[in-house]
Amino acid sequence: MSDGIRCMQLRGGSSKGAYFLAEDLPADPAERNDLLLRILGSPDDRQIDGLGGGHPLTSKVAVVSPSADAHADVDYLFLQIVPGRAVVTDAQTCGNLLAGVGPFAIERGLVPVTGDTTTVRIRIVNPSVSLVEARVRTPGSRVRYDGDTVMAGTPFPAAPIDLTFPGGAAPVFPTGALVDEFAGVAVTCVDAGMPVVVLCAADLGLDGTEDPADLESRSELRGKLEQVRLVAGAAMGLGDVADMTVPKLSIVSAPRNGGTVTTRTFIPHRVHTAIGVLGAVSVAAAVRTPGTVARAGSDDSLVRVEHPTGTFDVGIELDPGGAATRVLRSSVVRTARKISDGLVWPRSGKATG
Ligand code: NQM
DSSP, X not given: OOSOEEEEEEEETTXXXXXXXXXXXXXXXXXXXXXXXXXXXXXXXXXXXXXXXXXXXXXXXXXXXXXXXXXXXXXXXXXXXXXXSSOEXXXXXXXXXXXXXXXXXXXXXXXXXXSSEEEEEEEEOSSSOOEEEEEEEOGGGSOOOOOSBOOTTSSSOBOEEEEEXXXXXXXXXXXXXXXXXXXXXXXXXXXXXXXXXXXXXXXXTOOSOOOHHHHHTOHHHHHHHHHXXXXXXXXXXXXXXXXXXXXXXEEEEOOSSSSSEEEEEESXXXXXXXXXXXXXXXXXXXXXXXXXXXXXXXXXXXXXXXXXXEEEEEEEEEEOOGGGOEEEEEEEXXXXXXXXXXXXXXXXXXXXX
């Protein structure tokens, strides 16, 4: 592979990633991962020799292919390329990069435009949600990126992309309890598309509105959270999560700006400047279930999740049942924008060599 490789860069929601057709990458996962490490610039922590931006939110890959599933148009495989390490993980999906999958599939000719709005049915290959419908604005037979939708976590308005997730058969509380105590801290473990451990700010001696950089600088707090995460990950059925990017840790407190809840989210070692899409859906499921550490008041299907750079609105309908609660449907609005389309040249050799 000494030639350039076809690649499109898009901002998807409040993240940024490199999008590939599966046919443009090696079929063998080990070979593919090594190539992607070199394209993104890991294991250098600044990723100075690649496309990555030196932060988990800007070191992401989407691999898209036609789907064999009759209910989907395309398959979407998300890969987190870890900055600073030679690690590529498919243990989680990414609802932010998901926002760019519909536009990318249309641009690459995998899905025909069907009018002013084109619905792209996406099968998510990673755990733990499967089918998604993305409604992409396509006036004049082209993907429209410009628009007036303002999305917190992103400084410029763009065209809306509506994402609808059907519910799953599995309950959203994978430990079978609404509250567990791990490493002396009361938590709620929830997975409505993203495994998240929810903790109360007050239980950690926090106010809940701290800056991401402030939280990242507290080594004692980080040590405690990692202790909780390792035990919680095993209890959630994820096995040994030491080298995994899940579960995330969302610290909740009372809303400050008219929303439903305030969050600060470790993903899991850096602090998110906003909150992940499916991470927010998982928090919303906990917020609307009586008995969790995050329970907030009403049963309104709109949950307004405050985060460091604004508020993220999640629509969520639950089939209530305590620890057996299921999600019937959830929805969010995101935006995406094509940044570049062309060829990328990976660093030669082996990623770790
Ligand atoms: O939770 C970051 C992001 C994400 C993931 C992370 C995401 C999601 O904001 O669906 O989008 O939690 O690692 O891109």
